[in-house]
Amino acid sequence: MSDSTEATDTEVLDGLGLANQIRAELADEISQLVAAGHRAPRLVVILVGDDPASRSYIKGKQRACSRIGMESLEHLLPESTTEAELLELIRELNRDDEVDGILVQLPLPNGISAARVAETVSPEKDADALHPITSGQLMAGTAELISCTPLGVMAALDHHAIPMEGAHAVVIGRSNIVGKPVSLLLQQRNATVTMCHSRTRDLASVCRSADILVAATGRPRMVKADWVKPGAAVIDVGVTEVDGKLVGDVDFEAMLGHARLVTPSRRGIGPLTITMLLRNTLHAYRSRKNI
Ligand code: NDP
Numbered sequence: 001m002s003d004s005t006e007a008t009d010t011e012v013l014d015g016l017g018l019a020n021q022i023r024a025e026l027a028d029e030i031s032q033l034v035a036a037g038h039r040a041p042r043l044v045v046i047l048v049g050d051d052p053a054s055r056s057y058i059k060g061k062q063r064a065c066s067r068i069g070m071e072s073l074e075h076l077l078p079e080s081t082t083e084a085e086l087l088e089l090i091r092e093l094n095r096d097d098e099v100d101g102i103l104v105q106l107p108l109p110n111g112i113s114a115a116r117v118a119e120t121v122s123p124e125k126d127a128d129a130l131h132p133i134t135s136g137q138l139m140a141g142t143a144e145l146i147s148c149t150p151l152g153v154m155a156a157l158d159h160h161a162i163p164m165e166g167a168h169a170v171v172i173g174r175s176n177i178v179g180k181p182v183s184l185l186l187q188q189r190n191a192t193v194t195m196c197h198s199r200t201r202d203l204a205s206v207c208r209s210a211d212i213l214v215a216a217t218g219r220p221r222m223v224k225a226d227w228v229k230p231g232a233a234v235i236d237v238g239v240t241e242v243d244g245k246l247v248g249d250v251d252f253e254a255m256l257g258h259a260r261l262v263t264p265s266r267r268g269i270g271p272l273t274i275t276m277l278l279r280n281t282l283h284a285y286r287s288r289k290n291i
Pocket of ligand 1: 035121149172173175176177178179196198199200203216217218219237238240267270271273281
């Protein structure tokens with residue numbers, strides 16, 4: 001890590017470039033499977049309601065699937081769908097041997113429990129890795145399907161050869177989808193992990209002790225330069241719309257010349273998250289079919 005008086009050459013993650021590299025590897029794997037006489041893997045995405053952001057996310061996921069030779073199907077259900085109807089559709093997809101990964105786009109309308117939905121998706125097809133069994137396996141260190149955004153964070157750190165062993169990693173945010181799993185993954189790589197949240201006292205000074213700082217709060221530009229140790233690796237997971245623009249949790253410009261690595265809010269962790277959904281679906285297919 002650099003001296004505090006010295007300017008640092010900051011590496012900026014090219015999340016799209018790294019995502020394309022990983023997607024090319026997945027595409028290669030799929031074409032080999034198909035050449036060997038197997039069908040292509042299939043992801044099913046369910047969207048309940050008409051949230052425009054969610055619609056655009058699932059379009060992006062479909063495009064990503066077709067580019068690597070993975071099939072994708074979408075179920076667009078009306079806002080009026082009941083929890084019982086949604087759970088029945090999930091059970092049907094669980095039974096369908098031609099379906100390898102199931103993703104239910106969040107957020108769900110009021111009246112549908114995201115926890116019950118997560119528990120209903122078969123752990124074998126749990127592309128989003130939200131089932132309690134999948135989370136338990138992550139905790140035990142035996143998980144094959146792992147939450148997509150945390151996997152993307154780890155891919156970014158590895159791509160930039162950020163040392164994790166013995167490093168102090170601070171994760172801001174403790175959600176089941178980002179904060180908790182990324183903390184476990186960092187710990188599995190022998191980082192010493194501190195998990196922070198909205199009740200953490202003197203968050204800035206905790207962050208200043210981090211070699212690796214992961215921000216996943218949805219609080220725009222909360223992390224300033226004086227929260228970051230010079231030469232630290234800063235991963236910005238947050239995405240919030242402010243005045244029609246997407247803004248991260250980190251003051252990106254302030255990190256340039258200060259951090260060793262920073263991830264931009266556009267073309268940063270987002271494309272890696274989608275890529276890991278494809279990775280999980282392919283993985284689920286291979287392991288269920290034993291191929
Ligand atoms: P949640 O709202 O579920 O969790 C936010 C976490 O941040 C909570 O643990 C909360 O603490 C903590 N937090 C909120 N405010 C503060 C604060 N002022 N100081 C410290 N901690 C705080 O969000 P998610 O984990 O689902 O997502 C986090 C962000 O990441 C969002 O912006 C989301 O859009 C983005 N995201 C981006 C993805 C991508 O692909 N790039 C994928 C998934 C999410 P507490 O628990 O105490 O309430």
